[in-house]
Amino acid sequence: MHQLKQYWVAEALEKDLGDPTQPESVMSFKSVMELDEREEFPEKDVEWLYNWNLHHYHIPVEYGGELKSYEEFVAFVRVLSRRDLTTSITFSTLFWSGLVWMAGTHEQKQKLAKFIKDKHGAMCLAYSERAHGSDLVGSDVQATKVPGGYLLNGEKWPINRATISGISVVLAKTDDSGGARSLSLFVVDKSEIDPAGYSNLPKIKTLGIRGSDMSGIRFDNCFVPEEMRLGQEGAGLELGLKGFHLTRTLCAAFSLGSADTALRTVLKFALGRKLYGKTVFDIPHPRTTLVEAFLDILVCDCVTIAGARSFHVAPEQSSVSSIFVKYFVPTAVEKVVQNLSVILGARFYLREGHDEGIFQKVVRDNAIISVFDGSTVVNLHALILQLRQMAKYRAKRNAATYEKLRSRLESRFSLEAPLPPCERAKFELFSRGCDDVLQGLEISLEHLYGLKTDASVDAEVLQKLITLTSTVLEELDAQDEFLASSGFEYGHDQSPESFELAKKYCTLHAAAACVHMWVYNRKILGGFFAKGEWLAICLNRLLMTFRPSSGIIPSIYIENVAQELLKLDRENKMFSIVPLQLAQAQSPEEKTHAASELQLQA
Amino acid sequence: MQLQNSSSKPSEDLSKNHLQDDNMIVENSPAEAIQTWLVTKLSKQLSLNAKTIDVREPLTRYGLDSIDAVTLVGDLEDWLGCELPSTLLWDYPTIEKSAEYLVKEFDVSAAVSPVASSNVKDAGSDKTEKVEASSKSSGWGGLWNRISGS
């Protein structure tokens, strides 16, 4: 078991699912490819996950579940996603229970916990409409007040799991005059409404996650009792947006799972295929591409883990912490997958062969992550509106705010630091200018200077880290200065340049997250992680977007990363800053034994 | 998450709450000072003539959408020096109502007292506002010197 307890659930799930390259494993590549070809809903796999009690990890401990930390959560979604995004995304509609944990009454919470636990229930999120995707306030679905409840009318589409779920969380208009308080949320339990009041729309054919229940739902004068309304009337938009803070962060786990499979399967190919008398891995270009993919995953890890932990440490920053994750990780992983496809060459396009053709499925499935739960542009836009305030806040930091920041940074990044429970009621629509990660960069820089006297750190690596981190700081200072002296517009007509500024901010944020992660976990994670060469290359890569490479990285660093990549692959460990043990191929005898150990000790 | 922009045009007829002139700001009460601040801010940032802003009309009529209204609260907080509910302008969607609410529920005297009233004229002056290099001089444990020297 990993020394960090929060990774035990992921490791146990991984072990019980088994090695996905072995056809007899649960959700093996072979079986998920067959389901995908038939565009069939992964009913058996979903039921297996319920029987494993994975749904308990979606219910907070206070309501009889096992959900303790979002860091733990992200880790198990990741091991699930490395096998199959169809099942993982299907199972993940349980994320939306977060809205009820955030804003439900005690009764609503108890009821939902029972629904999930005892009935193996699931929900879908019905926000989008044909005519309105990102524009939530434009929603046309109406909830008209009548004695004892509301009459729902209209259609939600395209909705994941709209048909095969017992509850639809529906965003509907309760006030015709429009505006921010015109929407309300309803947790519509299908078993408690008249079936004549709603109908399911036909399955939609999609590029990826083909077996998903992509459909929609239509309401016709459907009576829903008042008890199904979540929060106050008019709270729909506010809750809807705060719910996205949670799920946007969790979406990164889908991307990270995809990335692991993409890299693992291409690495296997590169090591096995011989050309010109050597392996593809021995050719410099593919070798570097593989190493870079690994490094990009490490950066995404730092961003994601920091984002997941921030729900517990700084819930009032959820509006920005979720953007950093949802913008950065899916975009970076899309690029990783694209770069890796070059190495597979013709095979990347084949729906069979190498690892059952799983790579092309990853390409297709992974492409949706940056679109749903708020697309890349929508996230960047939301960041643009807050950038100026973050610059102002940063300029105003003083000794008192700095000390608080120091303590929050430590709890957020030190993976050994226990996480307090997530106080979802503290989520805010804007962060009041706070962004601990970039605003605390000087703190980690100070730590780096402090390490100069530490014999356990290689002096040359440390000097590079100091130089690179100082460059990140310089870029941030310059951007803040620019923001302060440039005009600011409200609304949707933000200039393309401001989108570039927001992207740059996210990139600097990722760099800072990596630095903090190293500073606070050097001793905890040890070995390759502690040496810090990976961090120097990652910072250099991130900065390359704005500063031409200064040739600061010796080629030996890259070679050492290549060796680590090979080692993790050999030992069958996750490509991650927390390289947990992946499932090993088992003999049938061992398998029976494992099945009897399915239930985790609490 | 993207929210709707209002497309309707501000009303042409001026009520008595309209400002008579950009430069003729008359403040009789804290509520009026806040109204003036909001009108000035909106007129600058949405490129509207302040005269056409009616403090009794919903803010969405001036093209300020839901998320903008949240960020505007941040600016109000900076000016008033107190923490406000992020949905303030959702719950009190006109300039008149939000100003009334603020005066009733918060101590706004620091910002809207006559001495501080020059701040009102600064509303919307972000174009010239500089992020101070204060952080560099605040000398956190001599860190800054080392950074600039590295």
Ligand SMILES: Cc1cc2nc3c(=O)[nH]c(=O)nc-3n(C[C@H](O)[C@H](O)[C@H](O)COP(=O)(O)OP(=O)(O)OC[C@H]3O[C@@H](n4cnc5c(N)ncnc54)[C@H](O)[C@@H]3O)c2cc1C
């Ligand atoms: C597989 C799949 C699963 C889905 N699951 C669900 C679900 O479970 N529940 C649900 O409610 N919805 C779901 N959706 C819908 C999805 O959330 C919407 O497609 C998404 O919100 C984007 O909306 P849209 O595609 O209609 O784009 P629109 O909102 O119509 O936007 C069109 C384009 O305008 C531009 N644009 C929009 N906003 C901005 C902005 N602020 N700044 C700059 N440019 C902008 C962008 O280029 C954008 O792509 C799903 C969709 C798919 C494909």
